[in-house]
Amino acid sequence: MNETKQKILDVSLDLFSQKGFSAVSIRDICKSVGIKESSVYYHFKNKQSIFNELLQRFETTATDLMCQLEQGVNALPDASGENLYGKTCGCFFENYLMDEYCNKMLRLLSIEHLHNDEMRKIYDYWLFDKPLNFQGKVFSVLSMSGMIQTEDSSYLAVKFYAPIFLFMQRWLFSGALTEECKQVFRENAYKHVNHFFSELGDK
Amino acid sequence: MNETKQKILDVSLDLFSQKGFSAVSIRDICKSVGIKESSVYYHFKNKQSIFNELLQRFETTATDLMCQLEQGVNALPDASGENLYGKTCGCFFENYLMDEYCNKMLRLLSIEHLHNDEMRKIYDYWLFDKPLNFQGKVFSVLSMSGMIQTEDSSYLAVKFYAPIFLFMQRWLFSGALTEECKQVFRENAYKHVNHFFSELGDK
Amino acid sequence: MNETKQKILDVSLDLFSQKGFSAVSIRDICKSVGIKESSVYYHFKNKQSIFNELLQRFETTATDLMCQLEQGVNALPDASGENLYGKTCGCFFENYLMDEYCNKMLRLLSIEHLHNDEMRKIYDYWLFDKPLNFQGKVFSVLSMSGMIQTEDSSYLAVKFYAPIFLFMQRWLFSGALTEECKQVFRENAYKHVNHFFSELGDK
Amino acid sequence: MNETKQKILDVSLDLFSQKGFSAVSIRDICKSVGIKESSVYYHFKNKQSIFNELLQRFETTATDLMCQLEQGVNALPDASGENLYGKTCGCFFENYLMDEYCNKMLRLLSIEHLHNDEMRKIYDYWLFDKPLNFQGKVFSVLSMSGMIQTEDSSYLAVKFYAPIFLFMQRWLFSGALTEECKQVFRENAYKHVNHFFSELGDK
DNA sequence: AATGAATGAGTTTTCATTCAT
DNA sequence: AATGAATGAAAACTCATTCAT
Numbered sequence: 001m002n003e004t005k006q007k008i009l010d011v012s013l014d015l016f017s018q019k020g021f022s023a024v025s026i027r028d029i030c031k032s033v034g035i036k037e038s039s040v041y042y043h044f045k046n047k048q049s050i051f052n053e054l055l056q057r058f059e060t061t062a063t064d065l066m067c068q069l070e071q072g073v074n075a076l077p078d079a080s081g082e083n084l085y086g087k088t089c090g091c092f093f094e095n096y097l098m099d100e101y102c103n104k105m106l107r108l109l110s111i112e113h114l115h116n117d118e119m120r121k122i123y124d125y126w127l128f129d130k131p132l133n134f135q136g137k138v139f140s141v142l143s144m145s146g147m148i149q150t151e152d153s154s155y156l157a158v159k160f161y162a163p164i165f166l167f168m169q170r171w172l173f174s175g176a177l178t179e180e181c182k183q184v185f186r187e188n189a190y191k192h193v194n195h196f197f198s199e200l201g202d203k
Numbered sequence: 204m205n206e207t208k209q210k211i212l213d214v215s216l217d218l219f220s221q222k223g224f225s226a227v228s229i230r231d232i233c234k235s236v237g238i239k240e241s242s243v244y245y246h247f248k249n250k251q252s253i254f255n256e257l258l259q260r261f262e263t264t265a266t267d268l269m270c271q272l273e274q275g276v277n278a279l280p281d282a283s284g285e286n287l288y289g290k291t292c293g294c295f296f297e298n299y300l301m302d303e304y305c306n307k308m309l310r311l312l313s314i315e316h317l318h319n320d321e322m323r324k325i326y327d328y329w330l331f332d333k334p335l336n337f338q339g340k341v342f343s344v345l346s347m348s349g350m351i352q353t354e355d356s357s358y359l360a361v362k363f364y365a366p367i368f369l370f371m372q373r374w375l376f377s378g379a380l381t382e383e384c385k386q387v388f389r390e391n392a393y394k395h396v397n398h399f400f401s402e403l404g405d406k
Numbered sequence: 407m408n409e410t411k412q413k414i415l416d417v418s419l420d421l422f423s424q425k426g427f428s429a430v431s432i433r434d435i436c437k438s439v440g441i442k443e444s445s446v447y448y449h450f451k452n453k454q455s456i457f458n459e460l461l462q463r464f465e466t467t468a469t470d471l472m473c474q475l476e477q478g479v480n481a482l483p484d485a486s487g488e489n490l491y492g493k494t495c496g497c498f499f500e501n502y503l504m505d506e507y508c509n510k511m512l513r514l515l516s517i518e519h520l521h522n523d524e525m526r527k528i529y530d531y532w533l534f535d536k537p538l539n540f541q542g543k544v545f546s547v548l549s550m551s552g553m554i555q556t557e558d559s560s561y562l563a564v565k566f567y568a569p570i571f572l573f574m575q576r577w578l579f580s581g582a583l584t585e586e587c588k589q590v591f592r593e594n595a596y597k598h599v600n601h602f603f604s605e606l607g608d609k
Numbered sequence: 610m611n612e613t614k615q616k617i618l619d620v621s622l623d624l625f626s627q628k629g630f631s632a633v634s635i636r637d638i639c640k641s642v643g644i645k646e647s648s649v650y651y652h653f654k655n656k657q658s659i660f661n662e663l664l665q666r667f668e669t670t671a672t673d674l675m676c677q678l679e680q681g682v683n684a685l686p687d688a689s690g691e692n693l694y695g696k697t698c699g700c701f702f703e704n705y706l707m708d709e710y711c712n713k714m715l716r717l718l719s720i721e722h723l724h725n726d727e728m729r730k731i732y733d734y735w736l737f738d739k740p741l742n743f744q745g746k747v748f749s750v751l752s753m754s755g756m757i758q759t760e761d762s763s764y765l766a767v768k769f770y771a772p773i774f775l776f777m778q779r780w781l782f783s784g785a786l787t788e789e790c791k792q793v794f795r796e797n798a799y800k801h802v803n804h805f806f807s808e809l810g811d812k
Numbered sequence: 813a814a815t816g817a818a819t820g821a822g823t824t825t826t827c828a829t830t831c832a833t
Numbered sequence: 834a835a836t837g838a839a840t841g842a843a844a845a846c847t848c849a850t851t852c853a854t
Contacts, residue, residue: 004813018317023225026849038851039814047849111314113377114221120377128373155398162365169368170331174316174323195358207838229824242839244825410817424723428632431844445818447846517720519783520627526783534779561804568771571778576737580722580729601764613834635828647830648835656828 005043007033009057012050017104020111021051055122058105062126065096066134073138085138092131093189097168098182107173127165132157148200163192208246210236212260215253220307223314224254258325261308265329268299269337276341288341295334296392300371301385310376330368335360351403366395411449413439415463418456423510426517427457461528464511468532471502472540479544491544498537499595503574509583516579533571538563554606569598614652616642618666621659626713629720630660664731667714671735674705675743682747694747701740702798706777707791716782736774741766757809772801 011032015024026047030037044050072088096102106127113123135157142148150156171185214235218227229250233240247253275291299305309330316326338360345351353359374388417438421430432453436443450456478494502508512533519529541563548554556562577591620641624633635656639646653659681697705711715736722732744766751757759765780794 020223020225020314020318022223023318025847027847036815037849038816041850042813042815107317111223111317114310114314115223115226117378124373124377128369155394158366158369158395159362162369163361165369165372166331166361166365170327174327175320191358192361228822230822238838239840240824241826241841245838245840250824426629426631426720426724428629429724432846433844442819443845444820444847448817448819453845513723517629517723520629520716520720521632523784530779530783534775561800564772564775564801565768568775569767572737572767572771572774575774575778576733580733581726597764598767634826636826645836646828647837650829651834 004033004035004039008035008040008043008050009054013054013101013104013108016051016054017107017111021108021115054105054108058102059122062096062102062105065102066130069134070137073134073141085142088138089193093164093186097164097172098177098185100177103172103177110173131161131165135161160193160196164189167192207236207238207242211238211243211246211253212257216257216304216307216311219254219257220310220314224250224311224318257308257311261305262325265299265305265308265333268305269333272337273340276337276344288345291341292396295337296367296389300367300375301380301388303380306375306380313376334364334368338364353403363396363399367392370395410439410441410445414441414446414449414456415460419460419507419510419514422457422460423513423517427453427514460511460514464508465528468502468508468511468536471508472536475540476543479540479547491548494544495599498540499570499592503570503578504583504588504591506583509578513579537567537571541567566599566602570595573598613642613644613648617644617649617652617659618663622663622710622713622717625660625663626716626720630717630724663714663717667711668731671705671711671714671739674700674711675739678743679746682743682750694751697747698802701743702773702795706773706781707786707794709786712781712786719778719782740770740774744770769802769805773798776801 008029012024012029015028015032026037026040029050030040040050044053069088069092072084072091075084097106109119109123109126112119114120132154136154139148139150139153139156139160143150143153167185167188171181171188174181211232215227215232218231218235229240229243232253233243243253247256272291272294275287275294278287300309312322312326312329316322335357339357342351342353342356342359342363346353346356370388370391374384374391377384414435418430418435421434421438432443432446435456436446446456450459475494475498478490478497481490503512515525515529515532519525538560542560545554545556545559545562545566549556549559573591573594577587577594580587617638621633621638624637624641635646635649638659639649649659653662678697678701681693681700684693706715718728718732718735721728723729741763745763748757748759748762748765748769752759752762776794776797780790780797783790
């Protein structure tokens with residue numbers, strides 16, 4: 001049933017995230033899936049719509065995930081702040097940046113984002129605006145509850161997120177997403193998180 | 204003359220950096236240059252070698268530029284530190300990240316960097332390793348001459364460079380490189396640089 | 407169905423054996439078959455593999471044919487020698503040298519045999535080594551059963567086969583394989599065969 | 610001056626005789642000669658006319674050679690027959706079949722002879738009709754002067770020439786014309802010549 | 813749900829040739 | 834005598850897609 005369709009989506013994501021949409025042919029996809037080219041058209045209208053479905057599914061998944069994280073943040077003041085934030089942070093790393101599926105989608109976006117305005121908007125949203133926005137909210141909550149003091153929670157968000165974004169680009173978007181790569185990313189990211197909060201506390 | 208060859212390179216860079224290598228056809232290039240498709244093959248062995256030459260020329264240019272910047276840094280201790288550094292920093296922004304040619308090349312690298320190992324290495328070098336290395340050197344020079352105090356100049360480099368990298372991805376790799384985009388980047392980047400140094404001084 | 411594939415093979419052999427592999431274009435083939443150029447690639451990987459399949463099929467066919475002839479020879483001593491040999495000989499002429507299919511393949515080999523080592527080996531095998539070997543075996547069987555007397559059955563094979571080879575090149579590889587050409591060949595070949603055996607008997 | 614033209618002819622013959630006319634490009638020729646493609650057109654009208662000139666020069670050369678041989682034959686009755694014929698024969702082998710230039714031309718003819726009627730006529734003339742004719746004349750001269758006895762000098766010519774033709778195709782048209790190949794040819798050919806004349810004498 | 817067969821449009825590339833210099 | 838630059842035509846091949854089965 002939907003098994004084949006799912007396989008097509010999986011394989012397509014895999015190949016698209018490595019070589020980009022236009023460098024992958026229906027043939028390539030079918031060779032990997034183990035079906036004939038004509039069979040693709042039973043499941044999808046055309047090549048583009050494979051891509052579209054990939055995109056649409058990602059947006060649903062990512063929206064869900066971010067909603068969850070945001071709900072966690074709203075509970076922050078009542079909870080033992082830093083702990084809960086640590087969890088939230090870990091969830092963002094493990095289930096978004098390092099999750100095999102999301103990671104491939106983010107790579108794909110980063111290859112295709114120069115193609116057209118729509119792509120660019122989606123890319124900007126999921127790699128910049130949303131994470132920064134989220135981080136900003138965190139800091140404003142923490143600030144409002146007196147846990148930290150800051151005038152500019154949006155610059156604070158940049159200072160917090162930018163190194164993570166850099167580490168991600170360096171270690172999570174480079175070649176295969178091996179356990180080794182993840183580990184290097186984790187080390188750098190958590191070191192940064194710790195530094196960041198200890199410096200915040202100093203002031 | 205070489206005029207045509209240069210035109211092919213210019214147009215190719217333009218198109219490649221917008222759509223990626225495989226989404227641009229020789230036809231597209233020729234239409235823009237105003238020659239017939241077969242003429243391309245007088246100047247280049249094949250499509251790939253246009254890309255290769257683009258890459259090779261960029262590496263020469265970028266190496267030159269970075270050498271200059273590094274010589275500036277070596278002169279730092281003798282000079283009125285921050286001023287010279289400000290210049291160096293501005294040069295890095297204006298002549299590398301925002302220079303029309305370099306900017307296109309960096310976009311191109313960021314589209315193609317997942318294609319193969321070689322691409323990935325070049326991308327990593329010019330967008331992470333080289334800039335971070337350079338920034339690290341700056342901080343170690345400043346630290347040795349007593350201008351700043353730090354134990355970990357490489358993490359300092361990350362804290363300094365990461366937001367710039369983020370602003371670049373956000374404003375300089377997004378759509379056309381308009382004067383407006385550049386201005387937004389400059390505002391954010393210089394705000395960050397100032398914040399950064401004022402915080403450094405505080406300690 | 408396989409009809410198209412067979413038609414491509416037939417037409418290709420026809421054209422290749424007239425003009426040589428590289429002087430025949432896929433377009434030429436398709437025009438004759440009545441399909442579009444892209445359709446060829448459903449049945450064959452590329453132009454070369456049409457040639458390869460042609461070659462491979464011929465080797466199977468020719469091996470079969472020669473096996474049959476050799477079995478005939480093994481039965482020679484028990485049978486009324488010359489008669490059976492006459493049949494064998496006729497079969498070699500009619501079903502190999504003059505058979506429309508084999509004839510075209512042998513022409514093709516004779517056009518392409520200088521191209522590379524593999525071609526040369528196949529050509530040498532099917533036009534020299536195999537026939538001479540076969541003829542040598544015939545004479546050694548006839549000699550062992552006392553029907554003829556000879557010390558050097560391999561030179562005898564040359565004396566027997568060389569004129570046939572020459573007549574073949576002269577009359578069967580020249581222009582279209584018309585009934586007229588065949589008749590001239592037959593006359594010359596059988597005259598030679600008769601002369602040859604009558605001289606053999608003289609000694 | 611004509612140095613370049615000659616070099617083009619030499620290289621062309623070399624390549625044509627290996628791969629056939631249509632499989633060799635002007636580019637291939639120029640690469641070997643060391644000139645640019647456009648320069649060919651100073652010396653030749655087009656590709657075809659290189660081939661034509663090659664052909665025309667060969668016909669002149671070969672005609673000359675054969676004339677010489679025929680003059681030798683006319684002198685036969687007066688001379689010590691067999692000796693002179695031995696020389697004539699050796700000359701035909703060494704200066705025609707095994708001569709580097711003639712050999713290449715004969716190969717070329719054997720690749721191209723199926724292409725069109727004109728080619729076929731030239732091929733037939735220089736590989737069958739002329740040699741057989743010449744040999745027939747020899748035998749008729751020898752016969753008329755009582756040195757040998759034969760009713761059918763043309764079949765005698767076939768019996769004499771066919772094995773040489775076969776050895777030539779086998780050893781002189783196969784791969785490069787090495788000293789080794791020549792030696793194998795000589796051994797087989799001279800063995801045949803001796804056999805032939807001793808058998809002739811027997812009768 | 814899948815595939816065999818076909819195709820139009822397009823891809824990259826090659827080729828012989830031209831012509832001004 | 835040679836070449837740099839260009840080109841029209843054609844080559845081989847790829848690709849996304851269609852459609853009957």
